[in-house]
Structure formats: C-alpha cells, structure tokens
Amino acid sequence: MDAYITKLDGAVAVDDTILTTGCPTTAGSRMLENFTSLFEATAVTKMKAAGYTLAGKTAVGEFGLDTLGETCFFDAPLGAAAKIVSEGEVMAALNVDLNGAPRRAAALYGVTFIKPTYGTVSRVGVVPCACSGEQIGVTAKSAKEAASLLAAIAGHDPGDGTSFSAGKYEYALDIPLAGKRVGIIRELMTGENTGKVETMAAKLRALGAEVTDISLPEVSLAKTAWQVLLAAETCNNLSRYDGVKFGYRTEEYKNIEELYVGSRSESMGLLAKAVILYGSDVLSKGRYDDCYDRALRARRRVREALAGAFGEADILLSPACLKAAYTKEELKPLLSVYEESVYTAFASVTGVPAVISGGVQMVSDTLNDALLLSAAAQTEV
C-alpha cells in the first residue's frame, strides 16, 4: 500500500475501505485483492472538488473490523494512515471508523482524528460492514487541517439515506472553552493512557473549563450492544462476497456450492469469519429476541445515558485505548478488539462525534463537532 503514497502538499490518503477509481480498493481482504471500483466515494469526489489531491490508499484491517489494522491481508504497519500523517508523508487521511481503529491509531501516533456526527458525511462509497455505526472521519496533524478537510467532505448526499439534510457544515475552532464543563469518564480511567487524560484535563482547566469526574457505567453496555449489532450487520454485508461477479475465486471447485464456500473461506481471515458466524448466531430464531433485539434496546439506553451525561458535561474525556503501544503479536487473540472497544463503542453505537487529540478521546453530543475541534485546536502544543 505504501507504494501508492506520494509526497504532495495538500495530499490526502484514503483508507482502503473507501472506493476510489483508478487504483484498487481491497478493504484489507484477499477477497478484494484485485478489485477496482467503477465509481468513487462521495467524500473523495467532494475532497477533490475542494482542491485536495488523492495521494493513494492506506492499509486497513480486514473490512476495518479489528483493533489497529493487524488483520490486513497485505503487509502493512499498524495504524497505517495515522503513521504516515504523523511522519508528514501526507497532509491528512480519510478513514472509516466502525470499531474505533482510526481513533486508537491517532491516539498512538499523537495526531488528530475526528469521527464526525453520524449523518454529516456521506457513506456512499464506503465498503459496507457495520452500516449503523460506521462513519468516514479525518486524520490530520492538527485540528485546523482536520476541520478544513472535514468541512470539504461533509454535507447532504441524496444517495445516502442516513445523510442529514444540511448542505454544508462549518467547524469554528475558536469556541471559548471558559465555562465549558468537561467530565472525565470514571469507568474508563484504566490502562496506560490515564496520564494523557490528566494532562489534557489540566490544559482544558487552564483555558477556563470546569473539569470533574463523571460516572457513565453504560460504557460496558455499549460495548456489548455494539459487538452484537456490528456482528449482525457484518454478517449481512459480507454475505455479498461469493466469488461470482467480482473478488477472489477459489481455484478448486466442482460445483457452485464449492465455489461459494472455497472462495469465501480461502479469502477471509479468522476475525471476519468469527464475526460473520457470531452475527449469524445473534440473528438466528432462537437468539434474536434475547440478543439482537436486546442490543437495539441497549443502544437506546446508552443514548439516554449519554443525554444525561451531556446534561452535566459538554465534553466527555477518556483514554481511546488500553495501552500506549501495541505489537501485531499481542493483537492476535480474537477478543482483543472487543476488549478495546469499551473505550470507543459508546460513540460508535450512538453516532455522537468523537475527537482524538493529545492521545485522548473527547466526545460530545450530536452536531457538537466544532466544540470538540475547538478543544483540540486550543490545547495543541
């Protein structure tokens, strides 16, 4: 993937789960190894129209399901997009956040990432996986660069049924933080990144914000709900890959059944298979009511709990991940991604905006993206 990258001012790399024409879109999977789309994502079209240059594609974990890109079929570094942004190879990157991977990567590489409010950026042209929570976001070195690119790609798209009606969005970076209430989520103050949260809290205090601890026990419920919903949606979305019209086809088959099974099994990795099977299970007749339906109810409960939290705090502050660094080896166990998602799932399952800056996560209420970017901009060194 790095081969596509060129050093250009204003150049933007695009996650390999976002459709582009002229170069392959693999979604990190052998299934799409040689797939080139006939159309490009709306976000890419809008980005180009605003004068940005498509520098190339950045590697992702298979269908973006994993922790940091460790399941990519192709040889790639963890958090590839955040890495090349931090190294100055490109000005910014567009990333698909469906299970928190770009947020973790930005936190680890010390760059800015915004997962905007769900519905503000078109998802047309995203390789679909967990549609009710996936969202295109922006990684950049600074909040200013992230805000500029986000403003270029945000806005209504008639082709996306989940797209808000506003034609464009502006992201002011000078919203005063004096008097704003910041709540540190007590239940998430675990792991190796709590010091970064304290550092960010001190910076926000210095800008006049009131920082307190806040309890949000529903973050665990959000994790459980999102793991069920993500798996169910992934199961449905990945059922389209069968080796017939596009993508990988096994060489060994005697009939159509063997073609389907061989093509899917040889091309998909263990995490994708496990998520598909779990999704199929939670949607099955015997489990739907106690699992899938309950996860949908839990989503509303988490949204209500967040509404209550936003009554006490304008910004929720927490780590974005458990550790300060990862190796591919320690991310191999299938469960690691779900253990990590306790930090990120509550924003994924409810569609509220989240910003990573200074290695920590800031979350606010729907359409409060500018407040988060202001906090990031004003606390940057």
Place this chain on the structure above:
Amino acid sequence: MDRTALASALELNQLRLTESETEAVLAFFADMAKDEPALLIKELDEIEPMIHVVDLVNVLREDEASQPFTREELQKGAPEASDGCWQVPRLLE
C-alpha cells in the same frame, strides 16, 4: 455454541474452518457469551429498540431506466466471464 451448532452456522454462511480456526471461534463465542447477560437486564424490557441513530430516509431514484456502466465495465472485475456472461459451474447436471 457447540460444534453441531457451529457446523450449521458454517453451512448457512457458506464458510469452512480449519480445526485450529474452529477451536479459536468456539473460544471466541464462549467469551462473547460472558458479556451477553448484560443485555438481559430488566431495565431494557420497557425500552423501544433503536434500530438506527438517525431517522432513515428510503433512497429511491426516479423510475427511469439507465445504464450507468456497460456490461464490459461491470465484468472487468469478474473472476471468470465469457460471451458477456459471468461464468459459474453448471448448476443442472
């Protein structure tokens, strides 16, 4: 989920697993099951399911025939195609 149920799920999803993958997936299912009781709390009984975080709009184009891509373009990425058709194994013997 036991091996019998897994075999059924594999058939349904047109997948197969190696023995080591089977062990890993069964362990994965067992771990996921540990979290699931959290979804059975009584508090959720009276709450409406929230299918989506935003109100959905059904996206329908005008009912007009169009040809955005040619057959050749659509078959460019086909694993096997001939005479303008996607090639698959014989379905009827």
